[in-house]
Amino acid sequence: MTTLTDPPRESFRLSMLINDTRYRSLTFQAIALLVLIIAFAYLTNNLLTNLAAAGLNIAYDFLGSPAGYDINQTLVEYDSQSTHARAAVVGILNTLLVAFLACITATVFGVIAGVLRLSNNWLVSKLMAFYVEIFRNIPVLIWIIIIFTIMTAVLPGPREFRGDNPTSTMLLDLFAFTNRGIYIPAPVWGPGSMVVVATFIASVIGVIAYRRYATNLLYATGRLLPMGWPSLAIFFVPTILMFYIMGRPIGLDVPELRGFNFQGGIKVGGPLIALWFALSVYTGAFIAENVRAGIQAVSKGQTEAASALGLRPGRVMNLVVLPQALRVIIPPLISQYLNITKNSSLAIAVGYADITATLGGITLNQTGRAIECVLLLMLFYLTISLSISAIMNVYNNSVKLKER
Amino acid sequence: MSDTHAQTVAFVRETEIPEAAPPYAATGPVKWMRENLFATPANALLTVVAAYAIYLILAPTLPWILNGVWTANSLAECREILQGATGACFAVLTERWPQLLFGFKYPSELYWRPSLAFVLLFVAVAPVLFFDLPRKLLIFTGLFPFIAYYLIWGGTIFVPILALVGCLGGYAVYQRFVTGSFAAGFFGGIAAALLIWYIGGLLIPDGASENAMLTPVPSRDLGGFMLNMMLGVTCVSLSIPIGIALALGRQSSMPLIKVVCVVFIEFIRGVPLITLLFVASVMLSYFFPPESTVDLFLRVVIMITMFSAAYIAEVIRGGLAALPKGQYEAADSLGLDYPQAMRLIILPQALKISIPGIVNVAVGLFKDTVLVSVISMFDLLGMIRGPILASTEWNGVYWELLGFASLLFFVVCYGISQYSQWLERRLATDHR
Numbered sequence: 001m002t003t004l005t006d007p008p009r010e011s012f013r014l015s016m017l018i019n020d021t022r023y024r025s026l027t028f029q030a031i032a033l034l035v036l037i038i039a040f041a042y043l044t045n046n047l048l049t050n051l052a053a054a055g056l057n058i059a060y061d062f063l064g065s066p067a068g069y070d071i072n073q074t075l076v077e078y079d080s081q082s083t084h085a086r087a088a089v090v091g092i093l094n095t096l097l098v099a100f101l102a103c104i105t106a107t108v109f110g111v112i113a114g115v116l117r118l119s120n121n122w123l124v125s126k127l128m129a130f131y132v133e134i135f136r137n138i139p140v141l142i143w144i145i146i147i148f149t150i151m152t153a154v155l156p157g158p159r160e161f162r163g164d165n166p167t168s169t170m171l172l173d174l175f176a177f178t179n180r181g182i183y184i185p186a187p188v189w190g191p192g193s194m195v196v197v198a199t200f201i202a203s204v205i206g207v208i209a210y211r212r213y214a215t216n217l218l219y220a221t222g223r224l225l226p227m228g229w230p231s232l233a234i235f236f237v238p239t240i241l242m243f244y245i246m247g248r249p250i251g252l253d254v255p256e257l258r259g260f261n262f263q264g265g266i267k268v269g270g271p272l273i274a275l276w277f278a279l280s281v282y283t284g285a286f287i288a289e290n291v292r293a294g295i296q297a298v299s300k301g302q303t304e305a306a307s308a309l310g311l312r313p314g315r316v317m318n319l320v321v322l323p324q325a326l327r328v329i330i331p332p333l334i335s336q337y338l339n340i341t342k343n344s345s346l347a348i349a350v351g352y353a354d355i356t357a358t359l360g361g362i363t364l365n366q367t368g369r370a371i372e373c374v375l376l377l378m379l380f381y382l383t384i385s386l387s388i389s390a391i392m393n394v395y396n397n398s399v400k401l402k403e404r
Numbered sequence: 405m406s407d408t409h410a411q412t413v414a415f416v417r418e419t420e421i422p423e424a425a426p427p428y429a430a431t432g433p434v435k436w437m438r439e440n441l442f443a444t445p446a447n448a449l450l451t452v453v454a455a456y457a458i459y460l461i462l463a464p465t466l467p468w469i470l471n472g473v474w475t476a477n478s479l480a481e482c483r484e485i486l487q488g489a490t491g492a493c494f495a496v497l498t499e500r501w502p503q504l505l506f507g508f509k510y511p512s513e514l515y516w517r518p519s520l521a522f523v524l525l526f527v528a529v530a531p532v533l534f535f536d537l538p539r540k541l542l543i544f545t546g547l548f549p550f551i552a553y554y555l556i557w558g559g560t561i562f563v564p565i566l567a568l569v570g571c572l573g574g575y576a577v578y579q580r581f582v583t584g585s586f587a588a589g590f591f592g593g594i595a596a597a598l599l600i601w602y603i604g605g606l607l608i609p610d611g612a613s614e615n616a617m618l619t620p621v622p623s624r625d626l627g628g629f630m631l632n633m634m635l636g637v638t639c640v641s642l643s644i645p646i647g648i649a650l651a652l653g654r655q656s657s658m659p660l661i662k663v664v665c666v667v668f669i670e671f672i673r674g675v676p677l678i679t680l681l682f683v684a685s686v687m688l689s690y691f692f693p694p695e696s697t698v699d700l701f702l703r704v705v706i707m708i709t710m711f712s713a714a715y716i717a718e719v720i721r722g723g724l725a726a727l728p729k730g731q732y733e734a735a736d737s738l739g740l741d742y743p744q745a746m747r748l749i750i751l752p753q754a755l756k757i758s759i760p761g762i763v764n765v766a767v768g769l770f771k772d773t774v775l776v777s778v779i780s781m782f783d784l785l786g787m788i789r790g791p792i793l794a795s796t797e798w799n800g801v802y803w804e805l806l807g808f809a810s811l812l813f814f815v816v817c818y819g820i821s822q823y824s825q826w827l828e829r830r831l832a833t834d835h836r
Contacts (some may be wrong), residue, residue, distance in 0.1 A: 122440035137817035342676035370686035385674035
């Protein structure tokens with residue numbers, strides 16, 4: 001950074017280690033290395049002494065022994081005889097599940113709130129500003145607990161759905177909101193349902209193919225095919241037709257009250273809902289600000305220029321504003337996704353069995369393997385974070401303005 | 405045409421017609437509503453939906469708040485007073501007020517000490533936040549950590565005095581040598597401070613804390629919102645200098661320093677705070693010398709400081725990167741060495757750019773201090789979820805307590821962010 005001209009060559013003296021910029025950085029680094037080694041040696045020595053005093057050692061074989069505890073919400077086979085490693089896998093999947101769900105809903109909330117905050121409607125924009133400020137300035141842990149309290153203390157128990165004149169009823173006769181969790185209908189795949197699913201996938205591919213064909217045609221000949229209703233038609237019509245042709249093979253397993261609780265359907269536990277919803281609304285407030293900043297970053301001249309070219313408002317949005325706004329929005333959006341993943345570790349406060357609650361909570365307490373568990377926990381989160389930031393770097397490079 | 409009319413004019417206006425009022429619909433609140441609420445049919449629909457949403461929120465909460473009971477000794481008593489009507493039971497706040505603020509173990513006759521420290525905090529922070537105040541007040545800001553430590557923990561007065569003397573000694577040495585070389589002054593100052601602390605530590609008599617003027621309070625007795633404030637203020641103020649050092653280290657041309665800083669920052673930013681708090685609660689004590697007993701509060705402060713330092717370092721790195729290269733070159737061409745260039749040219753500008761980011765990190769950190777309730781420290785949220793909601797009197801008063809906690813955090817965090825916006829306007833020296 002600084003060297004201007006080569007100083008005259010002279011023989012090496014000891015004082016040059018301090019006074020000569022060529023050697024000074026080497027001196028500093030040598031000192032820093034020394035300090036680092038001493039610090040590490042000191043900490044390792046303390047660690048070994050303490051472990052020896054407590055009669056412990058660092059070993060990971062506890063992962064293979066039976067966990068001995070139950071997990072109420074699992075995506076894979078698990079029982080109390082499974083190993084600690086299996087419990088950790090269950091935790092990892094649960095973390096990924098809630099993070100994935102929350103990312104989707106947070107994006108939806110954030111985009112809606114961010115766009116509406118720019119609305120000309122005074123009431124709506126103020127309401128959205130209120131939403132953003134209220135959720136951004138209160139800790140997410142408090143939101144998780146508030147929503148969990150709603151789930152457990154306010155929602156009715158299954159008993160209140162009973163009788164001829166129940167105090168609570170199921171929503172549309174399909175969904176039951178109880179304090180033990182939310183019961184939703186489960187699809188039942190009858191014979192021939194695969195044909196319907198295949199038709200559905202084929203029609204999704206068909207929509208993409210049609211839109212690509214229309215775009216290519218537009219660029220090649222200037223002929224504009226309608227986009228909206230043919231896409232919708234291709235998306236829905238074949239699947240619905242096939243559904244009836246095959247004799248309605250896909251049914252619904254609706255939850256119903258049997259005994260003391262609801263049976264059938266899919267049960268989504270209260271902790272999952274609380275975590276999912278709290279992370280969504282909390283992060284949604286941050287995403288709303290990102291979206292607003294992104295839209296405002298597109299200068300008004302761009303919109304005006306597009307209008308001057310004769311584009312309709314919808315096209316101005318799609319072809320001019322959004323591509324430029326997305327360049328600004330996406331990097332902070334991805335780091336918000338990262339935050340969701342990290343904040344999902346707060347699951348431990350409401351008893352959702354994510355990786356922090358299984359590996360860092362129950363396994364740690366049962367086996368007493370604090371160092372190993374915490375290290376594995378950190379390794380997992382670090383892997384997720386680094387892979388997401390790697391994806392972000394690839395994206396940033398791909399949308400970078402190509403400058404000369 | 406003109407003939408007939410010229411003769412038959414019956415009336416010629418000689419004065420101007422008085423200005424008519426604008427049409428009813430183009431002025432005042434009606435115009436405003438037409439433009440801002442009912443501009444298009446879709447917009448009007450949106451207004452109706454929004455108004456309905458506001459009604460849905462306010463209809464149950466407003467009577468609940470207005471009807472609140474402020475004096476009662478238990479939830480059952482509250483219900484008796486309300487007699488079935490909707491109403492909050494704010495009595496829990498008045499009855500458990502000291503517990504919410506100070507935790508349930510802090511001796512009640514000593515509440516004046518943290519309260520005084522809290523008031524003094526504002527005096528100490530004021531000259532940092534507002535530049536127009538006399539600069540002499542900064543002396544008090546420098547003294548405040550020692551006063552606050554003495555007030556909150558009590559014990560022998562020698563400890564804070566020794567800490568202060570060590571800092572002053574270090575500063576004197578720094579001033580003496582910094583003209584020669586920054587490194588000599590900096591490391592000399594640290595060495596002098598450590599020396600004074602070591603010698604002074606031997607001088608303090610062993611039983612000094614027992615019969616001290618202020619009764620000593622152990623760290624594990626701290627709690628309530630006080631704990632959140634203490635963690636927030638301490639960790640933010642400690643992490644700013646560390647963050648600056650990490651940011652400079654990350655920009656450094658020395659590969660070893662750079663690698664160390666990058667690894668530290670990326671590692672800390674890659675893991676959630678809760679795992680770092682686990683480290684503080686179950687793992688960190690293994691790394692201290694066997695006979696030492698570092699209490700949980702200090703361990704948590706260490707981990708949260710590391711956490712926020714990594715985030716602040718990234719913010720400041722952004723500020724450093726945003727400075728035009730000409731500033732670095734100009735500093736070099738003036739013949740300033742690296743510490744001088746950084747202190748006089750680069751950092752003042754870079755820090756100014758990073759203020760919004762630093763404030764964001766500070767707000768986030770303050771909110772994150774509630775996470776310590778997960779490792780069973782009784783901060784505000786820990787008090788609410790633990791001793792208060794579990795007590796027989798107040799079992800079930802969720803909304804009053806959680807609402808109070810939310811309100812407290814909202815006021816502090818919103819206040820900080822408004823301050824940062826004011827500061828940004830204040831520091832804006834470019835012409836727009």
